[in-house]
Structures are given as structure tokens and as C-alpha cells.
Amino acid sequence: MGESLHSLDAKGRITVPAKFREGLGAGFVATRGLDGCIFLYPMSEWKELEEKVRNMPLTKADARSFARFFFAGASELEMDRQGRILLTQTLREHAEIEKDVSLIGVDRRVEVWAADRWESYSNVAEQSFEKIAENLDVGF
Numbered sequence: 001m002g003e004s005l006h007s008l009d010a011k012g013r014i015t016v017p018a019k020f021r022e023g024l025g026a027g028f029v030a031t032r033g034l035d036g037c038i039f040l041y042p043m044s045e046w047k048e049l050e051e052k053v054r055n056m057p058l059t060k061a062d063a064r065s066f067a068r069f070f071f072a073g074a075s076e077l078e079m080d081r082q083g084r085i086l087l088t089q090t091l092r093e094h095a096e097i098e099k100d101v102s103l104i105g106v107d108r109r110v111e112v113w114a115a116d117r118w119e120s121y122s123n124v125a126e127q128s129f130e131k132i133a134e135n136l137d138v139g140f
Contacts, residue, residue, distance in 0.1 A: 013080075025044075039111060042109075
């Protein structure tokens with residue numbers, strides 16, 4: 001859970017906040033996320049997701065397209081001693097990350113957003129948060 005703002009260094013690395021490091025573990029997977037962000041999955045979560053995608057019907061064009069897009073952009077990452085990770089150029093381009101980055105804790109994954117993109121998304125979502133909750137019957 002939570003939100004943290006960081007900056008990309010000259011080598012394309014970002015510092016992962018300590019509160020997210022433990023959940024991600026020593027090795028984890030980064031891939032193209034939905035809505036223009038990057039998803040970071042702990043290895044155990046990644047393995048479960050891999051299995052779900054593997055079981056999608058190969059005869060469905062949407063399933064094939066999703067699997068290609070999702071796995072082609074994936075890479076295993078490890079943090080250095082300072083808790084930094086190197087995001088691939090492909091992932092940075094997907095998320096339009098140039099400098100400022102927002103890391104968002106979302107249940108069992110961490111999302112990495114270009115800070116301005118997250119701010120725009122968040123502002124729009126905030127306007128409809130109550131309506132979304134009502135439609136989803138969240139049960140607060």
C-alpha cells in the first residue's frame with residue numbers, strides 16, 4: 001500500500017521505497033502494465049499469473065495478443081544494495097517515464113508511473129471514485 005515519489009537517475013534507475021522492498025523480495029518481475037504504467041510482481045505472484053496466462057485458450061486472438069505483449073515486455077529484476085532497480089528502455093518508453101516517477105502499492109504488486117501521468121490518472125479517478133465504488137459494490 002502507499003504512494004511514493006522518486007526520480008530516475010542518469011542510468012535509468014529508481015529507488016524502491018523500503019516499504020515495497022520486502023513485499024517484492026530479492027528477485028521480481030517487471031512488465032508492461034495496464035493504463036500506461038509498469039507492473040512489478042513478486043516472483044510468487046508472477047508464477048501464478050504466468051500459469052493463468054498459460055491456460056488461456058491459444059485459439060483466441062485476444063489471448064495470444066495479450067500473452068505476447070505481457071511476456072515480451074517482462075524482465076526479471078534485482079535491487080542493488082541501495083534498493084535501486086534498473087528499468088529497461090522498453091518499459092520506460094511504455095510508461096513514458098523520463099524523470100519523475102510515482103510508485104504505487106496496489107495489493108500484491110507495485111505500479112511504476114511517470115509522475116505526471118499518475119497525477120492525471122489519479123485526478124480523473126478521484127472525481128469518479130464514489131461512483132466506481134457504488135458500481136463495484138465494494139462494501140465499505
